[in-house]
Amino acid sequence: MSQDAAAGQTGVVPLLTVVVPAYDAAAYLHRALDPLVAFAAAHLGAIEVVVVDDGSNDGTGALADAYAVQAPEVVRVIHQRNAGHGGAINAGVAAATGRYLKVLDADDWLDSLVLVEVLAELARREAQGGIDLLVTDFTHVRDGRGDRVVRFDSVFPARRLIGWEQTARFARRQYLMMHAVIFRTALLRRSGLSLPEHTFYVDSLYVLTALAHTRRIVYLPVSLYRYVIGRAGQSVEADTMLRRVDQQLRVTRLALAMLPDPRDVVSGAVPVRLYGAMMHYVEALCVVTSATLSRGGTRAHLAQRQAFWAEVQAESPWLHARLRRTLFGASSNLPGRAGSRVTTLAYHAARRVVGFS
Template sequence: MNNAIAEHAGRSDEGQRITITFVIPSYNVEDYLGRCLSSLLIEQRLDDVEIIIVNDGSTDGTLRLANEYAARYPQIRVIDQENKGHGGAVNTGVANARGMYVKVVDSDDWLDQVALHNVLEELRRQAASPAPVDLLITNYTYEKQGKRIKQTIRYASVITPNRVIGWNEVKRFRPDQNLLMHSLTYRTRILRDKARLELPEHTFYVDNIYAYAPLPQVRTLMYLDEDLYRYFIGREGQSVQKDTMIRRIDQLIRVVRLMILATPSRDSVPEGLYRYMIHYLTINMGIDSAFMVLSKNRENYRRKDELWRYLDDHAPEAGQAVRHTLIGSLLTVPGPVGRWLIRVGYWFAHNVFGVN
């Protein structure tokens, strides 16, 4: 980390302590950025809030709009860079964050006003504490285009709210209950000093690495049962659409391989954390396997088997643990029967749980 950045982390140029930095990676989002920013700026107290908009080589009016907001609000900084992809934009934002905490908000998403107020109040209490919590977890809601009923992912069944805890106090997660980028607010030093997180550039789906690789550096966490993050999903060309994910299977594989390499040994982390990481790794192995099978491409069938061998070769302990889960055992049934099981499982997840 740059020494100048390190010296000023947590303080503005005027010496005011900054509680949180919101990083907004932005690429050709002229139509959405205003909604995102408005949801942050509606909070009445902003003296200890920083908003960094990273314009990632946009070719529309995104940079102009970002600069207009920055001219009106001193809390906003705009960083203009050549296109590096979502991961490169997050890297830039985190590297330049001056807040004690950092949260990534994608530019087509937004935050809930009431929940934001409550979350900021808790973060201020943590910032004043002699032992600030490493990770704050909140809920997120799928804002699916054209859907009136919204699905919110909550964690009260696995994490006791409003308490600072360790990983061994975390219970078992359901398959649809994962800690995504949307639910995480990290202490900045966890990402920058401890994990030294550097996401791959020009790669989609790196939010899975962001929500996985730093976790072994997190010692304490707190859950607030607040529906903070509104995750907009369903617009044309979005990276999580089925056909798009099949086209980008190379990038899905790349991300999961990096997750495999970031998986710690069981005896090096708390049991509760290892259990969760195996859970999340299993889900991502399932996603990759499903889309390779759904492609109906024989080469992708071969690559699915190759990915499972990569897991066994590079993280054999984790590979064994993943295979021993119910999902893992179904994913690794060989041949046409195994592919049929995956297709049925995907249909069930998509139509019953609403998973893409």
């Protein structure tokens, strides 16, 4: 449905669509939806919530439907056959009617007080012609170890409309993960976003696909997203990541293919700082993927790791050399058993840096 069609039905185009992909999330979906429904009751027409029940086997679909009955002007539910996280995001983006879009995983939540400030900023910028990307800080909620806020104040000037040329370099712990970004819905569609189905770890592809098209940026130094780490069964658990390493490899290869041609950077068609941000992200994916294979340690795992780096070198010698020059890149590709031990240490460091632990 187009935004104009939605306005014709309701009279109001929401400023923000929150897409909630949900699979077997009945135990914690309330944590994501309760704050949004309460917020929407006090700010009618500001947001819509699209819950995508991705073929759940528990009570997720029924619970989501109950929220839609409770707040029909706010919550819509899409029931679909299981297509994985990427398929659920695709469905949510296709159904969104808001000017801007935020993806919220079903086991996380948004800070309602901060959301007030975020929406006020989006409304102000929309009145001035709109933006492509709103960046906010986010918080790792780590069971038993205290929360940790990822801030971007050293990268982006705060509360200003800027382009990539006005940004600084990202530090090791600073990655524009899905939790940090709100994209213009029209930009997401214009980017051709189509995430692979039945594949984990597609959040990075969501970000990179849209990021390549961003030029008008605003950063708010507030922590909107609460990202829960440590829940049993999460896809980012170390053992789970090892079992799904083939999916990691697939996503990392797709991410590598998304990097702009360096010639477009030289010509000015792609901003240098945008290219740097994308490279920074892809480097982390390469490190985590390579180090996960090293942690597996079997002959098959190590052969996959060697083949991965050989593939990178064959397709882009320049990129391979750049990755090998970095501390994490070099340590994730050391040969032999001694190298494997060093890579295991790099693996744990990389997980902390990227935010998987």
